[in-house]
Amino acid sequence: MRESAAERHDRLLGLVRDRGSARVSDLASLLGVSPVTARRDVEELAGRGLLDRVHGSVSWPQDAAPGAAGPGATGGGLVLGMLAPSSTYYFAEVIRGAHEAAARAGARLILRISDYRPQEDHARTEGLLSAGAEGLLVAPGWQDPGDPAAFGDWIASLPVPTVLLERRPTAGSPLDGLDRVCSDHAHGVLLAVRHLVELGHGAPLLMARADSPTAVAVRSGYAEALAVLGLRAPQDVIDSVPAELAPDAFEEAVRALREAVLSGVATAALIHNDVDAIQVVQRLAELGVRVPEDLALIAYDDEVAALADTPLTAVAPPKREVGRHATELLVERLGQSTGAPRRHLTLLPQLRVRDSCGARLP
Structure with missing residues (x-):
């Protein structure tokens, strides 16, 4: 492979x-x-x-911690291990925040990447333990809804203190008893939907992926936001896929969104993620639909949204802060007795308003 x-x-x-x-x-x-x-x-x-x-x-x-040059280095600081599904896009900032917090704590952070292959998470985590990790930051490479059950039980039995990152296990499961730090994606979606409604639009359409825990959380958060605001979805969620992996399916999704705009079903949309959103805006323009004149649009993730031709309003999860707070929690946990209460820390995303949501109803 x-x-x-x-x-x-x-x-x-x-x-x-x-x-x-x-x-x-x-x-x-x-x-x-x-x-x-x-x-x-x-x-x-x-x-x-x-x-x-x-x-x-x-x-x-x-600025790395003492001993960061490798296993043979001296310094005597804590060794922290981090398992992430990727070192790019969303998790690049999570890793950066963890690295900065580890350095401030005088700890060395070592990293393993699963590339969103949850079947490899266990082996890569064992590699972190073999490298001397005394505590672990774990973001499993889950993608499908069944992945936590199929590839998650081992996490609860790890022999060192462990903090979950950006993952919400099933309530009442063994993993639910671990420390964790997560973004509140439901809150982020609510910010987006409420903003569009306040601009004068009805319920926005959702165009979203379904290939990550964030995508699943955005979808469930959309239903919650509509319920909170007393709105009804204008139509079913439009399933999004990466244009480079499935160009035909991507084209079908864009045309479904175009049809919803031209038929008056929706005047606003929320798209996860912002790479997809940029490509959607480009293709819509080719098909005669303009953002923001014809469609108010908000992206989710805010990795590259500001770089679009029309800078995209976007929901920005606190990625770096997730890494920082998780590392601080792990360092604190390593200095506590085993009976100290576990904690679930939830951080709120922000809405960064730019040009793409400027459309208003006549």
């Missing part, structure tokens, strides 16, 4: 962490990739603050 970019980034970070520093040309050889690919990977990771880059070499960040 071809290695994903996330897996390659994981290996690159591991090589630099273990060595303290490395030449980019040496990393290309060790990773078995071209120098161009290695430079591109290094630039991306350095841009996210996960590496420092100087004169053709990279090093573990200077």
